[in-house]
Amino acid sequence: MPTDVAIIGCGPVGALLGNLLGAAGLAVEIHDRDRAIHPLPRAVHFDGEVMRIFQAAGLADRLAATARPSSKGMEFVNAGGRTLMVRRGIEGPGPHGWAGNWYFHQPLLEEVLRDGLKRYPNVRLQLGHEVGSVDDLDARFVVGCDGARSLVRQAIGSTPIDLGLHQPWLVVDLLCNPDSPRVQALPDHTVQLCDPARPMTVVKVGGARRRWEIMLMPGDDPANMATPDVFWPMMARWLGPDDATLERSAVYTFHSVVQQGWRRGRLLLAGDSCHQTPPFLGQGMCAGMRDAANLAWKLAAIVNDGAPDALLDTYESERRPHVASFIELAVRLGAVLQETDPAAAAERDRRFEAGAQSFDFPQPQLGPGVRLDGPPPVGTAFPQPQLSGGRLMDEAIGARFAVVGDGALMHDLGIDAVRLPGVGLDVLARHGVRAAILRPDRYVFAVARDAAELAAAAAALTTMLKPA
Ligand SMILES: Cc1cc2nc3c(=O)[nH]c(=O)nc-3n(C[C@H](O)[C@H](O)[C@H](O)COP(=O)(O)OP(=O)(O)OC[C@H]3O[C@@H](n4cnc5c(N)ncnc54)[C@H](O)[C@@H]3O)c2cc1C
Numbered sequence: 001m002p003t004d005v006a007i008i009g010c011g012p013v014g015a016l017l018g019n020l021l022g023a024a025g026l027a028v029e030i031h032d033r034d035r036a037i038h039p040l041p042r043a044v045h046f047d048g049e050v051m052r053i054f055q056a057a058g059l060a061d062r063l064a065a066t067a068r069p070s071s072k073g074m075e076f077v078n079a080g081g082r083t084l085m086v087r088r089g090i091e092g093p094g095p096h097g098w099a100g101n102w103y104f105h106q107p108l109l110e111e112v113l114r115d116g117l118k119r120y121p122n123v124r125l126q127l128g129h130e131v132g133s134v135d136d137l138d139a140r141f142v143v144g145c146d147g148a149r150s151l152v153r154q155a156i157g158s159t160p161i162d163l164g165l166h167q168p169w170l171v172v173d174l175l176c177n178p179d180s181p182r183v184q185a186l187p188d189h190t191v192q193l194c195d196p197a198r199p200m201t202v203v204k205v206g207g208a209r210r211r212w213e214i215m216l217m218p219g220d221d222p223a224n225m226a227t228p229d230v231f232w233p234m235m236a237r238w239l240g241p242d243d244a245t246l247e248r249s250a251v252y253t254f255h256s257v258v259q260q261g262w263r264r265g266r267l268l269l270a271g272d273s274c275h276q277t278p279p280f281l282g283q284g285m286c287a288g289m290r291d292a293a294n295l296a297w298k299l300a301a302i303v304n305d306g307a308p309d310a311l312l313d314t315y316e317s318e319r320r321p322h323v324a325s326f327i328e329l330a331v332r333l334g335a336v337l338q339e340t341d342p343a344a345a346a347e348r349d350r351r352f353e354a355g356a357q358s359f360d361f362p363q364p365q366l367g368p369g370v371r372l373d374g375p376p377p378v379g380t381a382f383p384q385p386q387l388s389g390g391r392l393m394d395e396a397i398g399a400r401f402a403v404v405g406d407g408a409l410m411h412d413l414g415i416d417a418v419r420l421p422g423v424g425l426d427v428l429a430r431h432g433v434r435a436a437i438l439r440p441d442r443y444v445f446a447v448a449r450d451a452a453e454l455a456a457a458a459a460a461l462t463t464m465l466k467p468a
Helices: 012-023 048-056 060-064 106-117 151-156 228-234 284-305 309-337 342-351 393-397 425-430 451-465
Strands: 003-008 028-032 045-047 068-070 074-078 083-087 101-103 123-127 139-144 159-176 190-194 200-206 209-215 244-260 267-269 357-359 401-405 417-421 435-438 444-448
Touching: 003 012, 003 284, 012 028, 012 048, 012 106, 012 123, 012 284, 045 048, 045 284, 048 060, 048 101, 048 284, 048 393, 060 106, 068 200, 074 309, 083 309, 101 200, 106 123, 139 151, 139 284, 151 267, 159 309, 190 309, 244 309, 284 309, 393 417, 401 425, 401 451, 435 451, 444 451
Parallel strands: 003 028, 003 139, 028 123, 074 190, 083 357, 139 267, 401 417
Antiparallel strands: 045 101, 068 101, 074 083, 159 209, 159 244, 190 200, 200 209, 401 435, 435 444
């Protein structure tokens, strides 16, 4: 069987894309140079929208069993313990039908994603195989999920847009002794310690595992940061060697870069290969998961339904501004957290004297692409309500388009879409509209106030997807 899509890299993004394309029936091969899952400490957080993407991949329950849901937010505190900023938490099931924040151990998540691939005889995973050149791959499309040093990105010739932050940090996971009073006193929520003497991030991952991210200061030697003599004194305010053992550590330089040029012909990029963010929002992998969800339905529409290849040009135009707004916020947060000049830090603290500032994750619109022009909710992820029988909305839709809202508007649309009359009316009413067309990735293609607007939107969609 000829290969529809070759994926280079079986990190979280390549593995998720393989699952989504496998479910769509495409012939997929995935290559990774390593056999083992990446062992060093990286992602610990994903959000409710990403859990919804895992739901689309049929893996939400398995991932929920390995991750810790949290209703709590993230707090930026100064050296004196005063709160400067708060990323708000989300109570109960959030807008996506799942807890808004999840904490996890990345190797376990990747294990579940890789295991999910076994469900599809049409997906071939080749581990221990380094791709030396994209020309070696005989596939209709090649997706570079090959990380920050991407080979596919070189082949495309993408141009980096530097968003300005490049800073080395030590990242450690500790296995904590649950009986230690100092461990019991640790915060339940994520703390960003904005101490000019030594900025740090503290995260409760799950079980006994906790994450510390510790900024390197001038004069620090990256090679010995995790040795006991250097490490434990930096931890003095939290824990000592009797309270926890160091599980794993690495020094990374955090970057903030978006590439321009995510596609050239059959070559595409997803994940860290086309964007990198400092981890202060816990959103790097999340962005890659959104890439995979965006790309998967478009590749399936081309291969299965004959949609034009030009559909893939909407992938970067939609996703690049979206991911850039997350990275730009992470860079702004980094400027607060990483201030090391005591006078500038004192000045910063005075800016927040009137009270802590609260914020949420950005909810940007997709850039132009497979959507009509218009304000939100167009181009944003539509919430996932529970249907009357208790099922979540996406379960009733599957990997298809859907029309939600006022059933009286839904006649003779001429598109292949699941109709869900009566669903989402409250959300639509808040925006002064009566119906919406949702894409297979649940982003809103168009909204309508009446039957004529809905019919016009459906006709526009048909034109965009029409076989070349
Ligand atoms: C300290 C830290 C904390 C983080 N925290 C978070 C967080 O809380 N939340 C979050 O969402 N994100 C976080 N991230 C980011 C997240 O870890 C990455 O965005 C994510 O791992 C990227 O996934 P990927 O699949 O794109 O790339 P990778 O995981 O890098 O996978 C790329 C794969 O491609 C393979 N490969 C590369 N070249 C080739 C080749 N030529 N042939 C074959 N195989 C190849 C590699 O072996 C690798 O397996 C964090 C990152 C760091 C460093």
